[in-house]
Amino acid sequence: MNHQHARGMRGPRSKLIENGAATLSEVELLSIFFQRGAQAGSSIRFCDQLLSRFGGIRPLLSVDSTELMAVQGVGTARFSILRALPELATRFFEATLPVGVAIRSPADTEQFLRAKLRDLPHELFCCVYLDNRHRVLRFVEMFRGTIDGTSVYPREVVKEALAINAAAVILAHNHPSGVAEPSQADEHITRRLKAALELVDIRLLDHLIIGDGNTTSLASRGLL
Numbered sequence: 001m002n003h004q005h006a007r008g009m010r011g012p013r014s015k016l017i018e019n020g021a022a023t024l025s026e027v028e029l030l031s032i033f034f035q036r037g038a039q040a041g042s043s044i045r046f047c048d049q050l051l052s053r054f055g056g057i058r059p060l061l062s063v064d065s066t067e068l069m070a071v072q073g074v075g076t077a078r079f080s081i082l083r084a085l086p087e088l089a090t091r092f093f094e095a096t097l098p099v100g101v102a103i104r105s106p107a108d109t110e111q112f113l114r115a116k117l118r119d120l121p122h123e124l125f126c127c128v129y130l131d132n133r134h135r136v137l138r139f140v141e142m143f144r145g146t147i148d149g150t151s152v153y154p155r156e157v158v159k160e161a162l163a164i165n166a167a168a169v170i171l172a173h174n175h176p177s178g179v180a181e182p183s184q185a186d187e188h189i190t191r192r193l194k195a196a197l198e199l200v201d202i203r204l205l206d207h208l209i210i211g212d213g214n215t216t217s218l219a220s221r222g223l224l
Contacts, residue, residue: 011035012044026057033081046073061086062119090115102135109170110208110215112139117174117210125152125173129166130205137164152189154196161202169197171207180211182218190218 012028013035021029030051031043050071054060061082069079093115103109109128116139117124125143130136140160145151161169171193173186182190186209194204206219218224 099136113172114210128170130168132167154193158196168203168205170205174210178212180209180214180216
């Protein structure tokens with residue numbers, strides 16, 4: 001890392017106030033949470049070491065707690081900050097799809113589902129149930145484990161939809177491998193669910209597959 005920030009007159013806080021958070025590097029952004037008083041140099045060096053050790057911000061914020069606490073300089077206060085940051089980010093994106101509010105755009109749905117599913121180590125199959133105005137009625141984590149014909153039950157998806165009087169459903173599940181391409185099993189269960197929902201006059205709007213940094217819409221692929 002170029003340590004000119006540590007030697008310069010302006011620290012990350014001043015840069016953020018003057019130019020906005022988007023102008024700061026990951027090291028500078030993270031150091032703001034650890035900076036004490038006006039001296040930014042030591043917090044920047046510490047954060048630079050952390051990010052280098054774990055290979056970036058996402059690996060750092062998702063690393064095993066025992067491994068994180070073993071790092072010299074990470075006491076309970078810094079550990080708490082590093083654990084609180086990803087949870088705060090998740091809750092921020094969850095707020096893009098509140099219950100009772102109409103979905104404004106596909107991007108809102110994608111952000112919400114990525115916040116929920118992106119970093120899970122296992123597959124999770126979820127449903128977003130909507131009314132006839134596409135207002136969110138409920139988000140439900142339906143099935144956990146490998147997504148195939150034996151682990152996803154259309155009757156349970158339909159049962160929940162009827163119980164809350166849903167008019168439409170958006171399906172989603174994650175691929176822990178990070179690859180968001182639909183498998184044959186994904187396409188098969190999507191067709192089964194669409195057929196089951198159509199029998200009770202409920203529309204299947206989309207099935208989103210969440211990968212590592214990208215999302216695939218089966219509707220946009222013409223698979224619905």
